[in-house]
């Protein structure tokens with residue numbers, strides 16, 4: 001049976017349903033102490049005095065770390081999340097008395113138990129020298145500027161032709177402004193870090209989407225060698241981007257543990273701390289202009305975005321990024337501006353840029369379609385981009401037309417009455433809306449270690465993470481398939497810097513990046529065993545050609561005569577090999593050219609340094625393997641594939657049906673059909689879950705989520721889960737998730753692209769468009785709460 | 791904090807304590823009437839609180855069928871008692887204020903948010919956590935259904951969802967999709983596994 005594509009149960013599923021999967025705050029550490037954060041209550045200024053005496057006098061309090069006594073950290077900056085990105089480069093925690101935002105770390109109270117630490121935290125008395133903060137873009141002090149670069153080095157400005165001139169000469173146009181509020185990730189597991197020193201070696205149990213990234217940042221900030229730091233994160237309770245960059249908890253726990261000479265665990269409080277110390281999605285103000293002829297053919301697109309950042313780092317919510325590539329237009333202008341505010345720093349949130357950007361763009365298209373009185377779906381087909389309009393490159397694979405067709409058929413698009421506000425179902429107004437989804441198909445570099453044991457089971461290890469996306473499971477499927485083993489004979493190890501370096505779990509790249517490395521490692525090991533067999537006089541394959549020997553279900557057999565066979569176990573036992581191992585790096589970048597450091601395509605093997613990391617403290621215990629990348633035929637085949645002038649993106653379409661109560665204005669999403677082209681599907685079950693999860697984030701964005709700040713002080717009003725509403729069971733529609741499921745052989749020999757983020761793109765617009773269709777009301781300020789509809 | 795295990799002993803009913811004594815002690819703790827009325831409303835036994843270590847209270851619980859006696863700070867929630875004192879990390883802390891359901895356990899068979907109960911309020915209570923529902927080698931049908939339907943992603947809300955789903959079935963009033971969805975709405979899943987959770991619950995419900 002072909003294991004690729006099978007909807008098998010998750011490999012880590014039993015651990016998760018029995019509560020035995022271990023998250024960062026759950027590792028049993030002897031003599032552990034509890035760290036609780038104290039945060040600032042002003043938005044800008046200085047600490048005048050911080051009095052910890054009362055708190056310290058409390059029985060059970062071990063010590064209190066403030067800027068006065070905390071160890072000095074080293075400045076650490078890096079290129080991006082994978083190489084260790086601390087979210088606030090100019091505000092390493094507890095290093096000075098300066099305050100840049102409300103809810104900033106000012107102390108860590110460390111006590112023998114949690115209750116004491118929490119109580120003591122309330123006894124720390126702080127006086128401040130207030131300065132006037134800027135926390136609202138409408139304040140006169142707020143300065144809007146164009147950043148030098150956006151996420152992953154993208155340019156903040158893209159120009160094609162003369163968009164402004166073309167707009168005024170277009171027969172039809174719309175110009176509207178769309179606003180999305182601040183959104184908070186709110187993963188169910190609060191950010192948590194436990195740190196334990198053993199001499200000069202540090203072990204960090206961390207809730208992170210990047211064990212290698214955090215190791216680099218922690219070591220860099222502490223000024224110690226990376227090899228002295230081990231970061232462990234086998235399970236994380238959701239991240240959605242919030243655990244991609246490193247936040248204060250990951251460095252404060254090691255600092256505190258050193259400070260009190262015993263292990264310390266810091267877990268952020270859901271209320272307030274998870275809202276100020278763990279990132280967010282910036283608000284966006286998006287001005288969109290579309291110019292077209294009477295048939296809807298675009299002549300001009302302008303997409304001008306302003307988002308926010310902090311005074312201590314620069315993060316740009318690049319809402320125009322998808323507009324560059326989604327539709328064909330001769331004239332295009334995309335501008336990205338930001339404003340610095342006295343708030344914490346935003347960071348990537350599920351589809352950073354694309355999620356709010358596709359909301360605005362896809363609603364704008366809907367507006368134009370209604371203005372021209374043409375089918376919104378037809379408008380998209382009229383402007384279908386056969387090639388990447390940004391650089392003229394061919395798509396690696398694109399089946400967006402099929403997505404539209406299937407989605408439209410499944411929701412019954414053609415039979416709806418296109419006139420808005422005109423259809424009722426019982427007492428409800430009903431509406432249909434659709435939108436396009438897109439997300440880049442990212443792939444980067446991964447190293448995988450693999451051991452095939454004499455008893456016929458194999459273990460592959462990689463220092464990447466499973467953040468709920470199914471990495472453990474789909475990697476096991478790739479390994480089982482490539483090595484010819486049953487799925488229950490393979491095991492995947494992730495989330496530990498003791499394993500070879502893998503990618504950060506961001507940009508939907510984990511599977512597309514790690515999968516090919518697992519495959520190459522598996523094929524390497526398989527080939528080694530076959531070679532061993534054909535050189536072995538006692539083997540039935542003695543003297544055969546390597547290509548003639550196949551493996552299935554742990555058994556080698558002759559292609560021409562399957563009755564000639566023997567097992568991995570027999571070959572290894574006879575040759576007295578307890579195991580066969582390898583370590584392989586694959587390095588392919590599918591990012592747009594301007595974002596690519598250097599295209600490694602067709603290079604003969606890899607540079608050594610980024611591959612294996614056998615020096616990691618503890619690596620000896622797992623017996624790190626020798627790097628066999630150089631000259632490896634499987635790596636060559638993959639890296640040598642011609643990807644020049646090729647553009648890697650995933651596409652899809654959402655079709656939504658909503659019910660709107662005409663008197664109360666409540667919106668109920670009844671059905672979402674999502675048809676996605678994300679290449680080959682490795683596991684139908686986990687892939688569908690990813691798309692549904694993304695779509696549910698989109699429901700939240702569209703209808704209920706949004707962080708509210710106090711108008712006079714910049715404090716967050718919606719600072720917990722009773723005020724910041726996220727979708728719950730009762731908000732759920734019926735989901736119909738479908739895949740095109742055609743391999744993209746250009747991205748990798750596996751043909752699979754990521755599915756973690758595309759599900760959120762477009763869905764918010766599809767809901768907003770359906771609400772318009774139901775009510776005739778166009779809401780351009782998210783979320784679409786009932787008050788806006790009545 | 792000392793943990794005394796009295797494995798498989800019968801629950802000894804604390805004798806001699808009166809409601810009046812409890813009230814006195816509870817208010818001495820500064821926790822006041824809220825505990826009693828809330829505990830009573832939940833059908834929890836309201837019993838004598840013992841002070842062993844100065845400042846601490848002794849609490850006896852029956853956790854997953856085993857007697858446990860804890861000597862804890864009176865401010866310790868049932869959730870933290872389970873996680874930090876009994877090392878039962880299966881029960882998750884998502885918000886610590888009754889807003890997410892990650893900490894759902896069964897007390898006397900009823901689903902509750904363990905973060906909203908002080909351990910001291912639960913004297914004598916029978917608590918079932920995810921560890922008591924079923925282990926890797928003996929999954930409860932609800933766990934099997936969650937696994938089969940991919941009713942989780944990151945897994946952090948999962949123990950709470952499963953406990954809540956089992957509690958829900960016992961309550962017996964949720965039969966339609968809408969009723970199940972409504973009654974499960976105290977358990978947030980940020981990963982968005984809701985439809986699969988619904989499918990899992992329905993499968994167990996119909997006894998397939």
Ligand code: FES
Pocket residue numbers: 882883884885886887888889890891892893894903904905906
């Ligand atoms: S942790 Fe108890 S409800 Fe959230």
Ligand code: FES
Pocket residue numbers: 188237238468941942943944945946947948978979980981982983
């Ligand atoms: S599985 Fe991640 S929150 Fe539910």
